[in-house]
Amino acid sequence: MFTGYNTKKRVNERYKIIGFISSGTYGRVYKAESRNANPPNSKLFAIKKFKPDKEGELQYSGISQSAIREMALCTELAHPNVVHTVEIILEEKCIFIVFEYAEHDLLQIIHHHNTGGQGGRQAIPARTIKSILWQLLQGLVYLHRNWVMHRDLKPANIMVTSAGKVKIGDLGLARLFYKPLQSLFSGDKVVVTIWYRAPELLLGSRHYTPAVDLWAVGCIFAELLSLRPIFKGEEAKMDGKKTVPFQRNQMQKIVEIMGMPSKERWPLLTSMPEFPQLSSLAAGNARFHRPQGLENWYQGCLKNNQYPPGSGPDTPGPEGFDLLQQLLEYDPQKRLTADKALLHPYFTSHGNPSENCFEDSKIKYPVRRVSQEDNDIRTGSLPGTKRSGLPDDSLIGRPAKRLKEG
Amino acid sequence: MASSYWDSTQKKFWTFSKPQLALERKRLEDSERNVVNMYPLPDRRHLSIYFYHQLSKMARPLGIRQQALATAQVYVRRFYVRVEIRRTNPALVLATALYLACKMEECPQHIRMVLAEARHCWDTSFNDISKIGECEFTLISEMNSQLIIHHPYRSLAELQSQFQLTQEENSLAWSIINDHYLTDLPLLHAPHVIAITAMFLAVVLKPTQGGLQVHAAGVASALQALGNARGGAGQGTQNRVQKLVDWLAESTVDIEAVVECTQELISLYEIWDSYAEKTCKDQIAKFVKARGLEK
Ligand SMILES: Nc1ncnc2c1ncn2[C@@H]1O[C@H](COP(=O)(O)OP(=O)(O)OP(=O)(O)O)[C@@H](O)[C@H]1O
Numbered sequence: 026m027f028t029g030y031n032t033k034k035r036v037n038e039r040y041k042i043i044g045f046i047s048s049g050t051y052g053r054v055y056k057a058e059s060r061n062a063n064p065p066n067s068k069l070f071a072i073k074k075f076k077p078d079k080e081g082e083l084q085y086s087g088i089s090q091s092a093i094r095e096m097a098l099c100t101e102l103a104h105p106n107v108v109h110t111v112e113i114i115l116e117e118k119c120i121f122i123v124f125e126y127a128e129h130d131l132l133q134i135i136h137h138h139n140t141g142g143q144g145g146r147q148a149i150p151a152r153t154i155k156s157i158l159w160q161l162l163q164g165l166v167y168l169h170r171n172w173v174m175h176r177d178l179k180p181a182n183i184m185v186t187s188a189g190k191v192k193i194g195d196l197g198l199a200r201l202f203y204k205p206l207q208s209l210f211s212g213d214k215v216v217v218t219i220w221y222r223a224p225e226l227l228l229g230s231r232h233y234t235p236a237v238d239l240w241a242v243g244c245i246f247a248e249l250l251s252l253r254p255i256f257k258g259e260e261a262k263m264d265g266k267k268t269v270p271f272q273r274n275q276m277q278k279i280v281e282i283m284g285m286p287s288k289e290r291w292p293l294l295t296s297m298p299e300f301p302q303l304s305s306l307a308a309g310n311a312r313f314h315r316p317q318g319l320e321n322w323y324q325g326c327l328k329n330n331q332y333p334p335g336s337g338p339d340t341p342g343p344e345g346f347d348l349l350q351q352l353l354e355y356d357p358q359k360r361l362t363a364d365k366a367l368l369h370p371y372f373t374s375h376g377n378p379s380e381n382c383f384e385d386s387k388i389k390y391p392v393r394r395v396s397q398e399d400n401d402i403r404t405g406s407l408p409g410t411k412r413s414g415l416p417d418d419s420l421i422g423r424p425a426k427r428l429k430e431g
Numbered sequence: 432m433a434s435s436y437w438d439s440t441q442k443k444f445w446t447f448s449k450p451q452l453a454l455e456r457k458r459l460e461d462s463e464r465n466v467v468n469m470y471p472l473p474d475r476r477h478l479s480i481y482f483y484h485q486l487s488k489m490a491r492p493l494g495i496r497q498q499a500l501a502t503a504q505v506y507v508r509r510f511y512v513r514v515e516i517r518r519t520n521p522a523l524v525l526a527t528a529l530y531l532a533c534k535m536e537e538c539p540q541h542i543r544m545v546l547a548e549a550r551h552c553w554d555t556s557f558n559d560i561s562k563i564g565e566c567e568f569t570l571i572s573e574m575n576s577q578l579i580i581h582h583p584y585r586s587l588a589e590l591q592s593q594f595q596l597t598q599e600e601n602s603l604a605w606s607i608i609n610d611h612y613l614t615d616l617p618l619l620h621a622p623h624v625i626a627i628t629a630m631f632l633a634v635v636l637k638p639t640q641g642g643l644q645v646h647a648a649g650v651a652s653a654l655q656a657l658g659n660a661r662g663g664a665g666q667g668t669q670n671r672v673q674k675l676v677d678w679l680a681e682s683t684v685d686i687e688a689v690v691e692c693t694q695e696l697i698s699l700y701e702i703w704d705s706y707a708e709k710t711c712k713d714q715i716a717k718f719v720k721a722r723g724l725e726k
């Protein structure tokens with residue numbers, strides 16, 4: 026270009042950085058306030074700064090595919106239950122996505138109940154859970170209607186504002202799934218943090234669908250109820266090989282509760298690439314033949330967390346179990362869709378879910394921690410990950426944190 | 432037709448009326464009046480044909496899919512609504528648009544490969560990936576990060592099954608859609624309108640007539656058929672064209688828009704005959720050299 030890239034907006038002119046929130050896989054997230062809002066600190070923002078393409082790189086070397094996806098999707102999408110993108114600033118080799126600020130996220134909320142602000146572990150109120158799930162599903166219906174699969178739903182990626190509004194965040198792995206043309210199944214093979222990964226993905230399916238997001242919703246529902254990840258498997262590492270390993274331990278955790286999937290309930294099971302692994306899993310493992318059963322898990326969980334027995338507004342009750350069971354359905358074709366899940370009696374019996382998940386709750390959640398360790402968004406150091414020359418996330422598995430791409 | 436088109440940034444920010452688009456361009460040219468007068472350029476459609484050839488040349492060895500090529504073409508067209516072409520090095524803009532489109536269409540290419548192909552097919556002197564990287568920032572920023580493109584191919588696939596188009600009709604319609612990227616139509620009409628136009632033309636023109644070389648008679652009958660649709664459903668002839676016309680008349684599709692698209696495509700085919708690659712190449716080279724844009 027004749028004049029070189031000239032930024033039209035400068036992040037520091039428009040925002041005042043208050044502190045540093047988190048260093049994610051792709052960059053850093055800062056808390057900020059607007060410089061020209063009235064009154065000045067009336068509005069808060071989270072600014073996600075993408076790492077420049079290469080560590081310490083002073084030259085432009087191309088934006089990573091996932092940053093491109095995230096920018097494009099954030100610009101395109103608008104829904105009360107999806108984190109709102111205020112603007113995107115491209116400035117001197119850096120990309121900043123400015124989001125509305127959310128004071129909490131589900132990970133933090135679950136953590137708070139686990140450690141208990143006051144006197145130990147304390148269950149999340151049933152109404153809070155219902156409202157969270159309701160809002161989460163509304164956001165998901167919107168995404169799926171717009172042909173967007175999130176692919177990385179997990180508590181850390183689901184934001185909650187201080188007004189109790191649930192907002193789906195982190196569209197870094199989200200993809201469009203237009204049917205006739207997009208060859209969705211090429212490219213990246215592994216998605217979704219392992220604990221929330223749907224069985225069809227674990228079994229190597231190439232034809233995955235938005236149903237993967239609903240499995241994750243099921244896992245999140247279970248985690249809100251029990252305050253622990255329901256299937257907490259250990260990640261099998263890549264071992265430097267290019268093939269994606271079978272996530273044996275994760276599959277095992279699922280089977281221990283859910284029992285073995287059967288081809289009677291899941292007709293396409295036997296055509297899954299990793300299907301043969303399944304029988305080898307069963308060999309010599311007693312729990313496979315006597316799985317706990319989701320119902321037992323559920324009843325145990327309600328009891329442990331002292332939800333009242335029976336049915337009513339203060340317990341997820343039998344309706345909750347039925348919903349959970351339909352979300353954690355092995356066969357992706359039988360699994361509830363987001364639309365259908367919203368119609369489930371869980372949401373209609375005992376009053377409608379609130380649009381504010383904190384309504385009627387006396388629990389005070391701590392505010393998001395910000396540190397002052399790095400307050401300079403323009404020059405702030407970036408977590409050191411070396412980049413390969415790979416153009417996308419095609420060959421890269423995804424451990425707890427997703428690996429970056431080149 | 433994806434529900435998402437209706438709320439898309441494409442519809443909201445990148446679909447213009449003809450006068451609007453003309454105004455945008457005039458404003459741009461006025462802001463660079465001197466240069467514009469000094470370096471006249473060929474018809475925009477000729478330039479588009481030239482750009483398309485250059486993009487294809489880069490894309491072919493890399494095995495890039497048609498849809499990514501189409502996206503790149505739309506990016507280029509959008510970009511040049513915002514930035515006067517004579518301020519840019521088109522070779523760089525094309526290479527960058529292709530590089531970016533590949534990422535958006537889920538067929539990413541390494542920036543080095545794109546650079547190599549760009550150098551191979553233009554005798555340009557940018558030889559550094561950072562040029563493409565920088566131009567990517569410009570491109571994204573001019574497009575306000577609105578990178579998702581809704582193409583007519585998807586609507587065509589739906590129409591194909593609805594109307595049971597033959598293989599030949601379908602591939603003719605497909606290539607008509609490919610051709611519409613050489614015009615302003617992607618900035619003027621919704622993708623399903625383009626798809627319907629393409630299907631309609633394909634059925635009227637019959638694939639045997641071989642794609643681009645459109646018969647005057649075929650075109651006349653297409654327009655006449657559309658005229659009938661405007662006047663309400665016709666009776667009588669039970670051929671496929673008539674069925675289509677009836678369907679159009681009864682549907683909520685904007686027939687005026689289909690007529691407009693048809694005319695636009697037809698005038699593209701007419702002007703195609705006078706396309707001369709060398710003229711495009713030379714006239715671009717002139718301002719690029721004179722203004723030192725190749726660096
Ligand atoms: N809108 C927001 N308001 C407040 N905090 C946010 C917001 N968005 C993100 N965060 C915080 O920043 C963290 C990282 O954000 P995000 O998940 O988008 O980035 P990431 O790089 O993809 O991270 P990871 O790989 O850990 O998922 C979130 O887990 C959350 O703690």
Ligand SMILES: [Mg+2]
Pocket residue numbers: 049181182195
């Ligand atoms: Mg995240």
